[in-house]
Amino acid sequence: MRFHIMTLFPDMVISALSDSMIGRAREKGLIGIEAVNIRDFAFNKHNKVDDYTYGGGAGMLMQAEPVYLCYEDIIKRIRAMHPEETAEKKTRVIYLTPQGRVFDQKMAVELAAEEDLILLCGHYEGIDERVLEEIVTDNVSVGDYVLTGGEIPAMLIVDAVGRLIPGVLSNSESPQTESFGNGLLEYPQYSRPEVWHDRAVPQILLSGDHAKVDRWRFEQSLQRTNQRRPDLYEKYIKEHPENK
Numbered sequence: 001m002r003f004h005i006m007t008l009f010p011d012m013v014i015s016a017l018s019d020s021m022i023g024r025a026r027e028k029g030l031i032g033i034e035a036v037n038i039r040d041f042a043f044n045k046h047n048k049v050d051d052y053t054y055g056g057g058a059g060m061l062m063q064a065e066p067v068y069l070c071y072e073d074i075i076k077r078i079r080a081m082h083p084e085e086t087a088e089k090k091t092r093v094i095y096l097t098p099q100g101r102v103f104d105q106k107m108a109v110e111l112a113a114e115e116d117l118i119l120l121c122g123h124y125e126g127i128d129e130r131v132l133e134e135i136v137t138d139n140v141s142v143g144d145y146v147l148t149g150g151e152i153p154a155m156l157i158v159d160a161v162g163r164l165i166p167g168v169l170s171n172s173e174s175p176q177t178e179s180f181g182n183g184l185l186e187y188p189q190y191s192r193p194e195v196w197h198d199r200a201v202p203q204i205l206l207s208g209d210h211a212k213v214d215r216w217r218f219e220q221s222l223q224r225t226n227q228r229r230p231d232l233y234e235k236y237i238k239e240h241p242e243n244k
Contacts, residue, residue: 001165002032003158004074007121010035016155025168041069050124060124064131071135078116092137093118096150100139105180112164121150183236187220
């Protein structure tokens with residue numbers, strides 16, 4: 001899978017995604033990540049990509065043409081790699097905005113099925129609506145708050161989606177057993193020593209009875225989800241009333 005990030009701060013993006021699990025996956029060729037500088041497609045000597053908004057108001061707005069030219073450049077390269085597919089299939093373009101659908105694990109799984117994903121990072125007061133109408137397929141939010149730009153949300157999505165690509169995680173079961181893998185929060189986990197600060201590992205985890213351990217973990221997931229995310233718990237129980 002390849003991520004194409006349209007940004008004003010490519011060094012920030014690449015630096016953050018060059019370490020840890022995602023960085024190693026990139027080095028191995030399991031995922032591709034490029035950060036394309038929108039300023040490279042500006043049509044003035046100062047690489048200026050923003051201007052005042054029509055109708056007045058505070059702040060500046062990213063102009064349509066540099067964003068569109070950046071998008072076109074990425075699409076041309078995607079088509080060169082897959083000329084037989086692109087005539088029918090439109091590459092998904094994710095615009096990171098508080099006005100979008102809230103990103104969650106279900107969406108991460110959905111996006112992990114794509115071969116190429118374009119992530120558009122806005123700045124200032126946003127981006128000219130006309131280019132958004134032209135190229136964006138999905139408006140996506142990472143939460144009900146406002147950030148200075150779309151780079152951090154874009155990196156969040158790359159991390160959440162990238163780790164679902166086969167081979168990126170060393171343990172193939174991890175995505176299923178983690179929080180949200182089955183609609184519940186993950187159960188508590190313990191490692192050595194057996195007793196730490198007078199707190200002992202639950203005895204059932206030392207029993208060697210895998211069926212009982214699995215049941216305990218499931219019950220802990222239910223209890224923790226009910227306590228910490230009652231919204232998720234109610235949704236899960238509606239879908240699985242037998243586990244109430």
